[in-house]
Amino acid sequence: MIASPASHKARSAIPWVTTAARLVLGGVLIVAGGLKIGNPSDSVLAVKAYQLLPDSIATTVGYLLPILEIVVGVLLVAGLLTRVAAAVAALLMLAFVFGIAWAWAKGLRIDCGCFGGGGELKDWQEPSYLLDIVRDFGLVLLGAWVVRFPPGRFALDSALGLTGPDRTRDDEEETGDEQG
Amino acid sequence: MSKGERQKSAREKIKEQQAAERVREQRKRLVTYLTAGAVAVAAVGAGWMWAASRSQSEQAGGDLAPITVHPDNAVVMAKSGVTKPVIDIYEDFQCPACRQLESVSGQTFKNLAAEGKAKVVYHPITIFSQEPTRSNSLRAGAAARCVADGKQWMAYHDLLFENQPSETAEGFKIDQLLAWGKEAGVTSPDFQSCVTGQKHAKDQIAYTGQVQKSAKIQGTPTVKLNGVEMDNRVIFTPQELRDQVTKAAK
Structure with missing residues (x-):
């Protein structure tokens, strides 16, 4: 393959970008889940505040969400099952974007409950839907990047040999065979 | 080869x-x-x-502890002779978080009182200052003060939270408040005129003012254990709530 030095440089930067994306996305998830996990009832309340899901499902989601965020966050930071974890994280963030947009469109006055709290706003507080949506959509993009270019540097996946045979090396071997 | x-x-x-x-x-x-x-x-x-x-809510045990209703004040639920620890519950019938607290931990408060492990004091107040929530809350608060019998009061209290209206619409209407009274088994002949005439509306307002001055609460629900505000995380986690109250009883 012919590659200019510049594009080669860009290619070698990709795994580092993936690592950075993993750390940011995973870090946010761990913090968000950690702030919520000690208070499951608030978490349930925050989900219900969206008035999007029926009560019984909202309760389940409220209990499930904090631990799911933490586990997916840890997987991302560790770079274990990177692709699956990133896909789940991106879908989660996409769901949050949808939920917040829904609350906004419906004219609800709620706090997104992203980092704990029961979704209630005090009288003097203003909802921050746009900021929440932009932030979560940015995280969706990070997740998509990791899905496209897993697993990045410092990933357990690589250490455990979970990344599969290196495509380029395989190609080289086969070409080598033909030449020999 | x-x-x-x-x-x-x-x-x-x-x-x-x-x-x-x-x-x-x-x-x-x-x-x-x-x-x-x-x-x-x-x-x-x-x-x-x-x-x-x-966060699993507790199951109803045996009978409730005796309940004393003071129409112009708080409602006390305690077995005779139990004076501590004291659990003060400040709540508003219109506040969604209070509804959540009741549905999650309401049974724990009742059980703790019934087991003689605490004296539980309900302070129904009107925390809202905007409409329609303020009027909704006032109507419900005044109506609950019309129920003199302790057991009936508790049944009515639970029904009000169960049927809490939206914060953006008029609710707790007089005819609803009367119907729930019937459902709660309220027998007093004065109940209807008391609710319709909103006899205790000014008691509700006066008691709210009194509580806000003396108890210095930040909002509803607020739960205090022996005068010290309990963490939200604790009161919404029945198992932890019970642990803390039991510890304070020792």
């Missing part, structure tokens, strides 16, 4: 070995992958169960 043939078969052997190696590696990879996945899913499941069990 010619030299060429020998070379060829040796090369094939190596190829076979490489293929077998590849299959082995693939299998190993699959096992590692599935193991990691299973551990992750199990962690999520365990955390979920833990969250659900910590």
